[in-house]
Amino acid sequence: MVIKQTEMKITHLVYAGLGGHTNVFFTLLGADKGSHFEYSTIFYGVEDPSLDVTDKLIAKNIPFNYVKKKPGMDWLFWPKVFKALKREKPNVVFLHSSYNIIPALFYGLFYKAKIVVRETQANHLKTKLEKYLLGISLMFADKVVFLTDLYQSQIKDKYKWLFDDTKVAVIPNGLDLGFFKPTKKNDSQTFSIGMLSRIVPIKDHETLIRALGQLDCKNLVLKIAGEGESMVKLQALAKELGVENKVMFLGRLSEDRIPAFLNELDLYVHATLGETMSTAIMQAQACGLPIIASDVMGVNNLITSGKNGILVECRNVEQMAQSIILLREDSKLRKSLGYESEQYAKELLSCDIMFESYHKLFVE
Structure with missing residues (x-):
């Protein structure tokens, strides 16, 4: 079945705390000037999403929900993410890290959705769990996006046979340069x-x-x-x-x-x-x-x-x-x-x- 762009719903799984996930998500929303896609958001993590973020989504009429994770091992967390995806019913699940790849893959399997993973954590700072989940993403996700050619090359060297060149892409982050721009500074001695x-x-x-x-x-x-x-x-x-x-x-x-x-x-x-x-x-x-x-x-x-x-x-x-x-x-x-x-x-x-x-x- 071919899906028209305007009928394609993309659900972003975004870490709720401070970091690049939210910035990239809003940047993509703002750059979709032709309203090519329908969007929703699932926030996750031990930190609640901030009010300014949720207020902005409300103003843009974009559905969102929050799956709270308990500190440490939380066995019920991934089933909750799966249920949240079932409620949203997206055609594309966009993960801003590999952390939720397992519930996303189950959703994609049962509901024929594309799974896209944007991998951002520096390789030498990954935990054992993060390395394992990235390996699963490389094997089973439809696409894995890296931010730089160097990072992609390092992952390819490390994961070798798990790495499929046809399933990866390099897409650097971008900014709204009309929003982030220089302004005149006030004179100050400090x-x-x-x-x-x-x-x-x-x-x-x-x-x-x-x-x-x-x-x-x-x-x-x-x-x-x-x-x-x-x-x-x-x-x-x-x-x-x-x-x-x-x-x-x-x-x-x-x-x-x-x-x-x-x-x-x-x-x-x-x-x-x-x-x-x-x-x-x-x-x-x-x-x-x-x-x-x-x-x-x-x-x-x-x-x-x-x-x-x-x-x-x-x-x-x-x-x-x-x-x-x-x-x-x-x-x-x-x-x-x-x-x-x-x-x-x-x-x-x-x-x-x-x-x-x-x-x-x-x-x-």
Whole structure:
């Protein structure tokens, strides 16, 4: 049976907490200017979806529900996801990670739906369960989407015979460049540094805060946006280093507040142990910010050190501190890196390019 595009329903399975899943989902919605598809959303995880996200879906008249997962092993979680899919009855199940591949495959088997997996977790940071579930996705999903050629190549080398070139695609993330764009900054004597991410161990906030502790700079502030399990530990570290007055923990930001947050900054810093394709860095680039970031996969494919940012070694406090001092004191370099960030975003990070790639994939 051939399904007309307007009759095709796509249900996205999206992690409910802060992260790239929600950003990519809304970017795809916004890029579907011709209303080619019908959409619904199933949020999942230990964190409830934020009110600003659900309010936005209500305003767009997009159905959604939430499957809550208990911390640790939750044997009833996947059956609940399966039941949620049965209620939605999509033609395409779009997974923003391999985590829910098992209930999605059962749904696809019984209800003849296509299963598309967008794989985003950095390979070296995967748990044993995540590696196992990715293997299942490679074997049984209709399509597995990777964000970069390098990431796809690494997965191919690791999974070998499970890897089928005809079932995979490389589609980089994109942004709404009309929403994420530079705005005029207010004059201020304070030099503002910021980082936007989940506050979890795989993000290296500790190195950033320790670097701040080495700086003897007045009128400097670090703004950390996000929430997560490492918050209390980082607050204690800032107090121990005597920089608690220079570190602002802003909590989770709504999507609508992110451009304003970024445009308040003089410098964006992204300290991390691994990414696949950092949405936060892309957003900072689109806002024309100079960037310091960890030299890891998922970051160094977005930043060429010395051209549109500066890359530093993971957990290298001294190198991080020196890079911050360099950009604080060299306004000409900041301006040059910021300009190149914005040009990179304009040339490569358009959401329209991303949507056209997914549009082709869905209707194949």
